Amino acid sequence: MDYALQRRALLAEVYSGRVGTMEVCDASPYLLRAAKFHGQPTDVQCPVCRKEPLTLVSWIYGDELKHASGSARAPEELAKLANLYEEFTVYAVEVCRTCSWNHLVQSYVLGTRGLRSGKPRRRTVAE
16 A cells, blocks of 8 residues: 555645644654664655655564564565565655654565465455
8 A cells, every 4th residue: 555645645734834844753763763774765855854865664563473573674674574474564664864754655465375375465455
């Protein structure tokens, strides 16, 4: 699922002054730390402060992941986990490490579900 329309609407509210930057630049210290150590740099400038490129952080959730559920993972780790587990959800969040802007960009499902049984793999969040 792509959250580009929600992002665009929120930024329009910020640019018009109806929503303050303090309301949208509220990344937790945990998210900022995850961006530093597990994030993937992008070429997209921060839409709020315009001082640095955004960092993409991938969070994983799934019952089968047990203790790893709810943790940030680098892209290369996602590929390995996709081959090990049947199904888990990835939430990609863009983060500005300067002004603390953050927004959910995309969510998708990874894993081996359906590959062994010959059934097509479902790629949607809602099942």
